[in-house]
Amino acid sequence: MSSTYSIKFPKKVFSGEGSLAELKTIIHDTKATSVCLMTDEGIYGSGLLETPLLYIEETGLTPLVIHDIPREPSVYAVQDYHKKLSGEKVDLIVAVGGGSVIDMAKILSVTMTNPGLAEDLRKPDAIQKPSVPMVAVPTTSGTGAETTANAIFLYPEEDLKVGIISEYMIPDFVILDVSMTCKLPPGLTASTGVDALCHAMESYISILSNPFCKVFSLEAISLICRSIETAYRDGSNRQAREDMxxxxFYAGLCLTTSSTVAVHALSYPLGGKYHIPHGISNAILLPYVMKENLECCREAYTEIAPYMLSNAEQIPKEQWPEAVVDYLFALMKNLGIPDSLQEFGVHPEDLDYLTDNAVKVERLLLKNPKKLSKEDIKGIYKQLLQN
Ligand SMILES: NC(=O)c1ccc[n+]([C@@H]2O[C@H](COP(=O)([O-])OP(=O)(O)OC[C@H]3O[C@@H](n4cnc5c(N)ncnc54)[C@H](O)[C@@H]3O)[C@@H](O)[C@H]2O)c1
Ligand SMILES: [Fe+2]
Incomplete structure (x- = not known):
């Protein structure tokens, strides 16, 4: 099968424990004189900002610190921070956080160089000029936002989460230092880690899948599946944290050449209206959507099985597709992921709302290997409202 895809990555990646010190190299190489350091209250409160702050100060600079980026930010938050920064000279942005902080830093890096963008992020072709240079330091192991071209924001009036996409938002520098993820609590380790597993699996089965994506996808699945339960149970296990x-990161790379599919599509209304965090809604949906895709994906699941299942060799090969689905159900149980939406305030009477709004996420549904009918989608939500 032929495929065409373009490869666009961050310019430079520093990885390994201690690589955070490379912030000084970045500041030196970019000749930055005015750094803005961004994070959220949770990370700030946990003391995680101290080391990056120290490294920046060691270069003789005093960064402008923003430490209150909201979780799963709205478009209004983007406008507020854009306003706050408009009087400031900023020539390097350093984002220390999960997808929420990194997405905010990504969008601000282009609102600062593209006049008028902050007023309407969705204006077609609004992002014409390169961003202010940016460093992403992920503190969750989930979204892959440190390498993707998109940033996601809530439009509260429309109960909608919208992805803004531009290659100028791919962070210039990425620092993968495991010491930044070790304090991530178990619940967030599980849900953000399953988000990454969704990226790897969905991009593999997407109709946009390609040989490049598949290499990184299988490696991501292998790293995540061998370590996610250990990282969840024992957050101080460095090897498990490094694998995650x-x-x-690899799963994020997959998204740049392929796409997510129905898991993320059905997740959108759950985030938009019910404000269920991105990782959790994806994790709840993952086994159910992959079960729905089973018959269309027997070959893909057979290819994935040896990377996902530690006991694949003991299972007859023709049963690997079912074993993959069984594994996903068992994994969510082991990670304490709920198998019902009711505890998030979503009830059976919301079924039509969810279905109608998921159907609108055509951008992703059209890339799902099985063409899902409205009834198929309703059927998936229904199972999650009965439990
Ligand atoms: N740009 C993309 O490619 C992309 C892809 C998927 C999702 N997203 C978006 O990313 C956001 C979700 O990001 P996320 O799942 O990484 O979570 P998050 O950034 O929302 O963080 C969740 C919570 O974890 C805390 N936290 C983060 N790191 C920590 C650490 N090391 N120790 C202790 N606490 C820590 C934060 O303070 C926060 O309260 C959503 O808005 C989602 O829509 C973006
Ligand atoms: Fe995601």
């Missing part, structure tokens, strides 16, 4: 960090 690299796995999430």
């Amino acid at each position: 960090q690299l796995g999430a």
Whole structure:
């Protein structure tokens, strides 16, 4: 099968424990004189900002620190921070955080160089000029935002989350230092880690899948599946944390040449209206959507099985597709992921709302290997509202 895809990556990646010190190299190489350091309250409160702050100060600079980026930010938050920064001279942005902080830093890096963009992020072709240079330091191992071209924001009036896409938002520098993820609590380790697994699996089965994506996808699946339960149970296990960090980064790389599919599509209304965090809604949906895709994906699941299942060799090969689905159900249980939406305030009477709004996420549904009918989508939500 032929495929065409373009490869666009961050310019430079520093990885390994201690690589955070490379912030000084970046500041030196970019000749930055005014650095803005961004994070959120959770990370700030946990003391994680101290080391990057120290490294920046060691270069003789005093960064402008923003430490209150909201979780799963709205478009209004983008406008507020854009306003705050408009009087400042910033020539390097350093984002220390999960997808919420990195997405905010990505969009601000282009609102600062593209006049008028902050007023309407969705204006077609609004992003014409390169961004202010940016460094992403991920502290969750999930979204892959450190390498993707998109940033996601809530439009509260429309109960909608929208992805803004531009290659100028691919961070210039990425620092993968495991010491930044070790304090991530178990619940967030599980849900953000499953988000990364979704990226790896969905991009593999997407109709946009390609040989490049498949290499990184299988490696991401292998790293994540061998370490996610250990990282969840024992957050101080460095090897497991390193595997998760690299796995999430590889899964992000997959998204740049392929796409997510129905898991993320059905997740959108759950984030938009019910404000279920991105990782959790994807994790709840993953086994159910992959079960729905089973018959269309027997070959793909057979290819994935040896990377995902530690006991694949003991299972007859023709049963590997079912074993992959069984593994996903068992994994969510082991990670304490709920198998019901009811505890998030979503009830059976919301079924039509969810279905109608998921159907609108054509951008992703059209890339799902099985063409899902409205009834198929309703059927998936229904199972999650009955439990
Ligand atoms: N740009 C992309 O490619 C992309 C892809 C998927 C999702 N997203 C978006 O990313 C956001 C979700 O990001 P996320 O799942 O990484 O979570 P997050 O950034 O929202 O963080 C979740 C919570 O974890 C805390 N936290 C993060 N790192 C920590 C650490 N090391 N120790 C202790 N606490 C820590 C934060 O303070 C926060 O309260 C959503 O808005 C989602 O839509 C973006
Ligand atoms: Fe995601």
